Amino acid sequence: MSSFKRGLRNLGRNRSRNLLLILNRRRCCGVVKNIKVKEVSKEFSFGGQIVAALREATFDLEAGNFTCIVGPSGSGKSTLVNLLGGLEGPTAGEIFVGKIPLHRFSEKELTLYRRQSVGFIFQFFHLIPNLSAQENVELPLEFNGLPKARRAERARQCLEAAELGPERFHHNPKRLSGGEQQRVAIARALATNPPLILADEPTGNLDSRTGKAIISLLARLAREEKKIVLVVTHDRDTARQADQVLSIKDGIVSRVEHTA
C-alpha cells in the first residue's frame, strides 16, 4: 500500500477535528447569520429564446445548518449556487446575506463579497492549470493580502484537511487525478475561512471513503463553526445527513421534509 493510501487510511475523525480547529483560528471575515432568498428568478436569453433557469425561489439558509440541494440535470442547481455566490445577479427577486441586499450589489461589491465571504467548490474545479496544488490554494489568500509564509502554511493545512497527500502539493492540476483536483478545489474554498461555503457536487469525482470524509468535514464546518454550507448532490446518503434538503425541478425550489 502506498504511503498516500496509508495516510488516508490513518486519517481519523480526531485528526480531522484538530485540523478544523487550526483552520478556523484564522478568521478573515465576519459571521453571516442567514441568507434569505425571496422570490428569486433567473432567466437566460439563448439563441433568441428565454430560458427560465430559476422561478420565484423562496427559502432561507441558516448559519450552523448543512443544506443539500437535489434535482435532475438542468433543473437550476448551479444557477442557484452562482446567484448565492454573487457570480450572477437575479433577473427578479431579492437575496439578503444577513441584512445586506446582495441583489443590489455593484460589480465591485460583488467581487469583494466573493473574495471575503464565499468559498466556492465548483462543479468543474476551475483550478489554475499552471499553478501547483498549493499555489492554487494560496491564491485567494494572496488576494486577501496574507504574507507568503502564512499563505503557504495555511494552504498546506487546508490541503491536508481536504485529504490530499503532501507528495501531491507541488503537482500542477494536469498531473493530478480528477479526485485529487477536486480535493485541491475543496482546500481552496476553505482557505480564507469564509462564512459561506457553496459546493457544486463536491464529491462527484471522489471514491466513496474520501467523499464521506469531505461531506463530514463540510457538515462539521456548518454545525461546529456555524457556517452556512450548501451542497449540490445527487447522492442520497449525503442528502440524508443534511439539516435541510431543498429540491429543485424545472427551476422551482421546494423544501423536502425529512422522513426519519
Ligand SMILES: Nc1ncnc2c1ncn2[C@@H]1O[C@H](COP(=O)(O)OP(=O)(O)OP(=O)(O)O)[C@@H](O)[C@H]1O
Ligand atoms: N449561461 C447560460 N445561458 C443560457 N442558458 C443557461 C445558462 N446557464 C444555464 N442555462 C440553462 O439553465 C438551466 C439550468 O442550468 P443549471 O446549470 O443551473 O442546471 P444544473 O441543475 O446545475 O444541471 P447539472 O446537474 O447538469 O449540472 C438549463 O436549462 C441550462 O441550459
Ligand SMILES: [Mg+2]
Ligand atoms: Mg450544475
